[in-house]
Amino acid sequence: MRVLAQIAMVMNLDKCIGCHTCSVTCKQTWTNRTGVEYAWFNNVETKPGIGFPRRYEDQERWRGGWTLDRRGRLMLRSGGRVRRLLSLFSNPHLPALEDYYEPVTYDYDNLLSAPAGPDLPVARPRSVLTGRPTAITWGANWEDGLGGAPEHAGGDPNLSGEWAEKVRFEFEQTFLFHLPRLCEHCLNPACVSACPSGAMYKRAEDGIVLVDQDRCRGWRMCVTACPYKKVYVNHATGKAEKCTFCFPRIEAGQPTVCSETCVGRLRYLGLLLYDADRVGEAAATPDEQDLLDAQRGVFLDPRDPDVIAVARESGIPGDWLEAARRSPVYDLVARYRVALPLHPEYRTLPMVWYVPPLSPVLDAVGAAGGDQDDPDHVFAAVTRLRIPLEYLASLFTAGDTDVVGGVLMKLTALRSYMRAVSLGDAADEADGTALRAVGLDDAEARDLHRLLAVAKYTDRYVVPAAHKEDAAALTAVESGCPVESAGGLSGAGPSAGGRVSLGMPTLRRTSPEGHA
Amino acid sequence: MNTGTSSLAPASVGGAGLLLWVAVPYACLAVFVAGHVWRYRQDQFGWTSRTSQLLEHRWLRWGSPLFHLGTFMVIAGHVVGLAVPASWTRAVGVDEHLYHAAAVWAGSAAGAAMVAGLGMLCARRLLTRRIRLGTDRSDKVLFPLLSLTVLLGIWATAAHNVLGGGYDYRETVSVWFRGLFALSPRPEAIADAPLLFRLHALSACLLFAAWPFTRLVHVWSAPVGYLVRPYLVYRRRTPAPAAPCRTRSRSRS
Numbered sequence: 001m002r003v004l005a006q007i008a009m010v011m012n013l014d015k016c017i018g019c020h021t022c023s024v025t026c027k028q029t030w031t032n033r034t035g036v037e038y039a040w041f042n043n044v045e046t047k048p049g050i051g052f053p054r055r056y057e058d059q060e061r062w063r064g065g066w067t068l069d070r071r072g073r074l075m076l077r078s079g080g081r082v083r084r085l086l087s088l089f090s091n092p093h094l095p096a097l098e099d100y101y102e103p104v105t106y107d108y109d110n111l112l113s114a115p116a117g118p119d120l121p122v123a124r125p126r127s128v129l130t131g132r133p134t135a136i137t138w139g140a141n142w143e144d145g146l147g148g149a150p151e152h153a154g155g156d157p158n159l160s161g162e163w164a165e166k167v168r169f170e171f172e173q174t175f176l177f178h179l180p181r182l183c184e185h186c187l188n189p190a191c192v193s194a195c196p197s198g199a200m201y202k203r204a205e206d207g208i209v210l211v212d213q214d215r216c217r218g219w220r221m222c223v224t225a226c227p228y229k230k231v232y233v234n235h236a237t238g239k240a241e242k243c244t245f246c247f248p249r250i251e252a253g254q255p256t257v258c259s260e261t262c263v264g265r266l267r268y269l270g271l272l273l274y275d276a277d278r279v280g281e282a283a284a285t286p287d288e289q290d291l292l293d294a295q296r297g298v299f300l301d302p303r304d305p306d307v308i309a310v311a312r313e314s315g316i317p318g319d320w321l322e323a324a325r326r327s328p329v330y331d332l333v334a335r336y337r338v339a340l341p342l343h344p345e346y347r348t349l350p351m352v353w354y355v356p357p358l359s360p361v362l363d364a365v366g367a368a369g370g371d372q373d374d375p376d377h378v379f380a381a382v383t384r385l386r387i388p389l390e391y392l393a394s395l396f397t398a399g400d401t402d403v404v405g406g407v408l409m410k411l412t413a414l415r416s417y418m419r420a421v422s423l424g425d426a427a428d429e430a431d432g433t434a435l436r437a438v439g440l441d442d443a444e445a446r447d448l449h450r451l452l453a454v455a456k457y458t459d460r461y462v463v464p465a466a467h468k469e470d471a472a473a474l475t476a477v478e479s480g481c482p483v484e485s486a487g488g489l490s491g492a493g494p495s496a497g498g499r500v501s502l503g504m505p506t507l508r509r510t511s512p513e514g515h516a
Numbered sequence: 517m518n519t520g521t522s523s524l525a526p527a528s529v530g531g532a533g534l535l536l537w538v539a540v541p542y543a544c545l546a547v548f549v550a551g552h553v554w555r556y557r558q559d560q561f562g563w564t565s566r567t568s569q570l571l572e573h574r575w576l577r578w579g580s581p582l583f584h585l586g587t588f589m590v591i592a593g594h595v596v597g598l599a600v601p602a603s604w605t606r607a608v609g610v611d612e613h614l615y616h617a618a619a620v621w622a623g624s625a626a627g628a629a630m631v632a633g634l635g636m637l638c639a640r641r642l643l644t645r646r647i648r649l650g651t652d653r654s655d656k657v658l659f660p661l662l663s664l665t666v667l668l669g670i671w672a673t674a675a676h677n678v679l680g681g682g683y684d685y686r687e688t689v690s691v692w693f694r695g696l697f698a699l700s701p702r703p704e705a706i707a708d709a710p711l712l713f714r715l716h717a718l719s720a721c722l723l724f725a726a727w728p729f730t731r732l733v734h735v736w737s738a739p740v741g742y743l744v745r746p747y748l749v750y751r752r753r754t755p756a757p758a759a760p761c762r763t764r765s766r767s768r769s
Binding site for chain 1: 560561562563564565566567568569570571573576577578580581583584585645646649650731734737739740741742743745747748749750751752753
């Protein structure tokens with residue numbers, strides 16, 4: 001057993017209202033620079049929808065993540081090592097800019113400089129890349145709130161089979177929910193494994209997956225390998241960039257920017273202890289639907305004395321172990337098992353998990369004339385309503401509807417029990433029959449309810465600061481401003497004195513028309 | 517270096533000859549070496565292939581593999597043609613006729629692939645506005661210089677060895693080339709070579725001088741180590757107190 005700690009995230013999707021605050025604050029913090037205009041380390045998708053970049057979940061097309069070879073061994077879906085090196089010259093599975101979108105700016109100057117005339121001056125969109133007027137035809141949240149869904153959403157790779165036809169044909173009665181996405185900081189990261197330069201790595205201390213900007217040589221294999229398409233090429237520097245999990249904030253004991261600014265308070269941050277020796281074995285689990293349990297099996301109980309002993313031995317400090325015991329992520333993922341990973345079938349063992357949304361099912365119950373508050377109605381709906389359930393299963397459990405259904409029933413039972421307890425008007429429900437049916441007792445129900453409904457800032461974000469012993473290394477990071485150069489990421493270049501510009505990557509491009 | 521059967525007399529080549537065939541090559545080599553050391557130490561962040569596949573992929577799909585694979589063959593051909601004395605190839609039983617035929621045929625194929633690929637890469641750089649605007653100063657030196665060198669080389673071969681009567685550069689240009697590295701320069705060996713060969717050699721010298729300051733540095737980062745390294749890379753933020761860490765994060769240095 002080799003115990004490592006990882007800072008992980010859970011999102012409660014029922015609470016996401018799709019306000020995009022996380023995306024905007026992330027953008028302002030990390031990707032408001034030349035070269036990554038099109039990159040969104042965090043974005044919010046509407047589901048059903050084809051996502052960003054387009055149809056990124058279609059791994060037949062993009063070849064992201066892992067698969068098993070004939071002998072049951074893990075291999076990258078984009079092929080073995082030799083094939084990867086042979087595709088260095090032209091990577092056949094790299095999304096083009098059109099699969100993201102062409103970044104634009106607006107002709108704001110025209111608002112002030114237009115000559116006096118009868119018409120109100122307007123700010124026309126211009127391509128950031130060419131400086132020319134352009135039509136905006138796609139964006140990172142183009143499908144927001146099912147916008148354009150009759151035209152596009154049928155292309156959602158999660159929609160397949162008969163029930164999918166039904167979704168398409170009855171779109172007026174369909175469901176939607178929002179799915180905020182960021183880098184999963186996987187236990188078995190395909191991007192790291194695909195990097196020919198060895199520039200990508202997973203930090204042993206906190207599990208954050210980073211790109212060493214000094215060692216990246218722009219081979220762009222990570223973009224293909226990441227099944228979530230959360231590694232981006234900076235087209236100005238020619239290097240890969242990705243979500244950093246806001247490591248400077250995490251090291252200081254603060255939540256990530258997306259979590260900090262989440263209006264719906266739906267994000268949870270906390271430590272998970274895991275056994276690094278069992279990662280490969282878990283990722284190679286033969287049946288895709290067993291991957292969820294296999295990954296849960298890699299996580300270690302922070303209250304187990306054996307785990308604590310080994311963790312201390314391997315240098316995990318005491319306050320980190322204490323934080324691991326208070327981790328809301330551990331509770332949601334392993335203790336109450338209401339959080340699920342996004343697309344476990346990619347075999348990367350992702351570390352950003354989701355509490356699946358109950359709202360699609362409740363909407364359907366309401367539409368069918370049922371009582372959303374009656375667990376019997378909801379339970380019946382969960383077992384009968386194939387459409388949302390199959391869809392959620394294809395997102396979170398590799399198609400296993402029993403697991404998703406079980407989580408939804410648990411959430412339903414919890415709701416009705418806590419409603420009865422709080423209002424005190426339905427004694428027969430407060431006896432907890434439904435609750436026991438989903439495997440919760442009164443104390444657990446109250447604890448889970450507190451975590452899901454009323455948890456405060458310090459309960460949602462249990463982030464232990466990096467350690468004093470590391471102070472020297474941290475100072476080196478803090479002395480550099482994240483946006484001091486147009487091209488680089490914070491802490492990514494040599495120290496300021498040694499930086500030499502060859503006029504290559506730090507372009508602040510000015511187009512002939514003067515728009516940049 | 518052994519001059520083989522060369523009958524060239526160690527005649528005086530004059531000041532211009534010394535400048536062009538001794539001073540310039542050594543200066544370019546010096547810039548090549550010192551430039552790489554300097555760039556590697558000072559500009560890891562700029563050391564990249566500068567991929568533009570994101571912005572344009574249709575021309576690149578064919579142009580880039582053609583260019584790169586063609587280039588590998590061309591480099592191999594130059595190593596054989598320049599570094600290996602004719603006496604060595606004769607010693608292993610490759611006579612002049614066989615060598616000439618192989619060089620012309622393989623060289624033509626490699627050269628054609630390289631020219632076609634480079635042409636496509638240049639075309640996309642010129643015709644795709646996104647890429648043209650993203651082209652930086654080093655590219656504006658590199659692409660013309662590389663194209664010039666390649667075209668001069670192809671032209672010299674075509675004019676003298678494919679269409680012409682055949683010119684044995686191994687008795688002249690190669691002797692000069694090896695002399696540079698043997699530290700006994702033989703400027704007189706190349707001084708009387710046909711003009712195209714001399715221009716090709718000079719532009720190649722300039723290309724080597726420009727090399728460390730362009731995206732060509734990515735050649736030295738060819739990731740062959742990837743074939744043997746473990747898939748999963750862990751790194752510590754700081755060297756572990758107990759065991760010294762193998763790869764301290766450079767990003768924090």
